[in-house]
Amino acid sequence: MTDSTAPAPQPSGPAAGTLPSDLRVAVLGARGRMGSEAVQAVRRAEGLQLVAELDHEDSLEALVTAGAQVVVDFTVPSVTEGNVRFAVEHGIHCVVGTTGWDEEGLARTEALLAQHPGVGVLVAPNFSIGAVLAMRFSAQAARFFESVEIVELHHPDKVDAPSGTAARTAALVGEARRAAGVGPSPDATKQDPDGARGAVVDGVHVHSVRLRGLVAHQETLLGNLGEQLTIRHDSFDRISFMTGVVLGVREVVSHPGLTHGLEDYLDLGL
Amino acid sequence: MTDSTAPAPQPSGPAAGTLPSDLRVAVLGARGRMGSEAVQAVRRAEGLQLVAELDHEDSLEALVTAGAQVVVDFTVPSVTEGNVRFAVEHGIHCVVGTTGWDEEGLARTEALLAQHPGVGVLVAPNFSIGAVLAMRFSAQAARFFESVEIVELHHPDKVDAPSGTAARTAALVGEARRAAGVGPSPDATKQDPDGARGAVVDGVHVHSVRLRGLVAHQETLLGNLGEQLTIRHDSFDRISFMTGVVLGVREVVSHPGLTHGLEDYLDLGL
Amino acid sequence: MTDSTAPAPQPSGPAAGTLPSDLRVAVLGARGRMGSEAVQAVRRAEGLQLVAELDHEDSLEALVTAGAQVVVDFTVPSVTEGNVRFAVEHGIHCVVGTTGWDEEGLARTEALLAQHPGVGVLVAPNFSIGAVLAMRFSAQAARFFESVEIVELHHPDKVDAPSGTAARTAALVGEARRAAGVGPSPDATKQDPDGARGAVVDGVHVHSVRLRGLVAHQETLLGNLGEQLTIRHDSFDRISFMTGVVLGVREVVSHPGLTHGLEDYLDLGL
Amino acid sequence: MTDSTAPAPQPSGPAAGTLPSDLRVAVLGARGRMGSEAVQAVRRAEGLQLVAELDHEDSLEALVTAGAQVVVDFTVPSVTEGNVRFAVEHGIHCVVGTTGWDEEGLARTEALLAQHPGVGVLVAPNFSIGAVLAMRFSAQAARFFESVEIVELHHPDKVDAPSGTAARTAALVGEARRAAGVGPSPDATKQDPDGARGAVVDGVHVHSVRLRGLVAHQETLLGNLGEQLTIRHDSFDRISFMTGVVLGVREVVSHPGLTHGLEDYLDLGL
Structure with missing residues (x-):
């Protein structure tokens, strides 16, 4: 695990220079093609604080240690559901861009979320x-x-x-x-x-x-x-997906339960 | 007044060759630029029957004689509100494309409609x-x-x-x-x-x-x-406005009261 | 034949109100879809004078009587080559938009033009x-x-x-x-x-x-x-072809011989 | 100077794996924004062999040592004319994308080229x-x-x-x-x-x-x-300029003298 801010994030509170109300965000798959873009997008985004960048060799416990409130998952199909399970069980919201989710995985996650009523998970096939x-x-x-x-x-x-x-x-x-x-x-x-x-x-x-x-x-x-x-x-450019990732991070905390597809966060009104 | 169908429309019922359920439509300002397009659009439209084409020298009584259920008004600012008043008082729905409606005119029409609860009026600045x-x-x-x-x-x-x-x-x-x-x-x-x-x-x-x-x-x-x-x-081409006029005619009968702007008939859902 | 200007064109000279240098133009097929557009385009064009509008019942002799210098042909495949032959033999330049010209017809016209060295003929499949x-x-x-x-x-x-x-x-x-x-x-x-x-x-x-x-x-x-x-x-709109027709009329007088395709009149330089 | 091929280019002949007929190309300003793109474009291009990448600390003599036939100059206004002078005097053709050339510089270069009749120089403000x-x-x-x-x-x-x-x-x-x-x-x-x-x-x-x-x-x-x-x-993307640079390199050897603007190499015919 690589701490991504200087000074390093402390579980006890936000780092100097960030607001207490900043949302504490971790990125999984942080060295991948999409994950590394997500790391930078979170860094640039107002009101978001990047508290951890993890890749496949890192322990998920670091999410807890870093005090993450939202985790962004750009990993691989074989591990993404396990990542989400860990996060939900620890009360951490999830924004998932990893592909490969099928109906069964979504159903299992929905069942899990029923036991953690305040937590939100967004699984989106397209973040543009x-x-x-x-x-x-x-x-x-x-x-x-x-x-x-x-x-x-x-x-x-x-x-x-x-x-x-x-x-x-x-x-x-x-x-x-x-x-x-x-x-x-x-x-x-x-x-x-x-x-x-x-x-x-x-x-x-x-x-x-x-x-x-x-x-x-x-x-x-x-x-x-x-x-x-x-x-x-x-x-x-794939950087275009990052506007949707940041929107997802901001919205997931107020959308408990499972959401499939970014469109449900775009309240287009009538 | 010019009867626009052959055989001429009879108050007693729809002309031969049209269905009993066809909506009976009259056009005011029928020889104007937009009105003449509306005449042809109503003629072409399935489920609509053109029962009268009136221009400025014709008496509005012809609307009643012809058994019009909906009137399309493409006249001039000075007479359009009076036309609508006559129609509403006779239980005829209105689709109005004439310009020049101000807040007062709309308010007066709304008040009038309150006394004729089943009647609908659509005033639309743009029918495209x-x-x-x-x-x-x-x-x-x-x-x-x-x-x-x-x-x-x-x-x-x-x-x-x-x-x-x-x-x-x-x-x-x-x-x-x-x-x-x-x-x-x-x-x-x-x-x-x-x-x-x-x-x-x-x-x-x-x-x-x-x-x-x-x-x-x-x-x-x-x-x-x-x-x-x-x-x-x-x-x-201004013929493009006619799709909206026909949509307005079809919808106004199930939208009692005053509607301002075609967008309220476009149920875009979520 | 219908004389198209008032006062009627006189073989002895240009009509009052036109310049001596105006190019005298006749249209064949003047009541057809394209021909009637050509009539109006010639009327609108500066420096061109419409001297005759002919359709299928009219004698080609009228071209000579009217003193036409250029004839625009929007007729039908069966008569267009004959029209061109008549015109060329009377020293009248031709702009031809009628379809149906094959290699043989073009070759015959080229041979004819060799005997009338100052005359130009433009046959164009597309005037846009x-x-x-x-x-x-x-x-x-x-x-x-x-x-x-x-x-x-x-x-x-x-x-x-x-x-x-x-x-x-x-x-x-x-x-x-x-x-x-x-x-x-x-x-x-x-x-x-x-x-x-x-x-x-x-x-x-x-x-x-x-x-x-x-x-x-x-x-x-x-x-x-x-x-x-x-x-x-x-x-x-097919009126767009008329810019090319007018260009053809203006240029054909200085392009003796047969030209196939408008592009050769568009001197695009380097 | 950095030799850009492995094995290093030898003045005595082309490197192994390249054809004797490959054009030997050097890039000046090779570590700059445009120069580094040019280095890669030359490497990718069929028929071109990159023989030297020079930046500001390198001696121009390396062009001669490497046997460059064409030099691509993406340097800075203050040195570009001197680079061209050196190249021309050594019989090396030039493709120049550096900005800042004025009429005087172009005139001096033209005069120089008059004394080196086989050499070509292309100065292009836009390589797209x-x-x-x-x-x-x-x-x-x-x-x-x-x-x-x-x-x-x-x-x-x-x-x-x-x-x-x-x-x-x-x-x-x-x-x-x-x-x-x-x-x-x-x-x-x-x-x-x-x-x-x-x-x-x-x-x-x-x-x-x-x-x-x-x-x-x-x-x-x-x-x-x-x-x-x-x-x-x-x-x-600025990579789009590289198609023009490669075209310039290929054409400059057969266009002796000064050419200003890529358009003169685009023989658009009639």
């Missing part, structure tokens, strides 16, 4: 606030438009098409349209010998562009007679 | 569903991003800059950010001798492009470290 | 200056980028995919890359069960979006490490 | 091929459109508005329009109390957006009745 909002807005708008199609654009080293986010967006859009009784988008295409019209996912046409220089980008195009609504998200 | 959604989404997303700016693009015959919709969007964005305690968008600009940074409306930078070939277009750009969310609306 | 420039720029840029893909977007009543312009652009891009020895765009796609990667035309991925509200739009996306160049053309 | 092409295409297209405006978008730490590239593009566009006798873009704006219409540079409206998450982006918007042409360049 922009991507989460783009999906939400696409689904909300889908039933008001005659036509919807999705174009996703990524770097050319990506092996699958369409992207998972595009497929998920198409599923949400398709579901929203069916629920509202909206028929399929009109399409008079009769000749398309080479497949230019792309994939059809849940009734929605999806197009995948692969271009050197790009990172991860997506557009939902919605059309009515005489108008178009476009919702586009550009992800230029 | 895409524009209404773009504004809504911009305001919802605004507090999750460090930066927000607005670019609006119109034909070069427009005399004012920025557009009313852009100013309204900036106001909603600014209000959402203040309510959430989000500070101003970062901006290190020190040298801008010619005003390239555009207008600042409610704390939000707004840029107005005027270009031959365009109609009415707007982008809200939202940025965080490593990501961008763009919400763009393109209005290519 | 923006579309022509977009194709040209795409082809010019293609060899400097690792990746190129094309996205075309049209109204949903279009029956073929991809569009002819997109296929033509892909062919030009592919040809430019092969000539420069540039390999195919990188693509690591291994799983694409539904065809999201679109069509491959001349080695270039082409994607076709069909969306209510759109007219005709196309983007060429070019990518290198860390950068993207996008060339987009939006066609909102 | 995409940006150079975007400027070129904007200028070429400018005279064919009624309206032109420029929108540039950058990160919010930028201190000046508009960007130098936008101002340069506006100057080229303005010049092209004046040369062709094209008047100003139409603009009916009468009320713009807050300056939403942006800056006017050489008769062209320029708008500057500053948004967290962005790097450097620019759009030229060109409009005619019914159509729009958009030329957009996105620079996501």
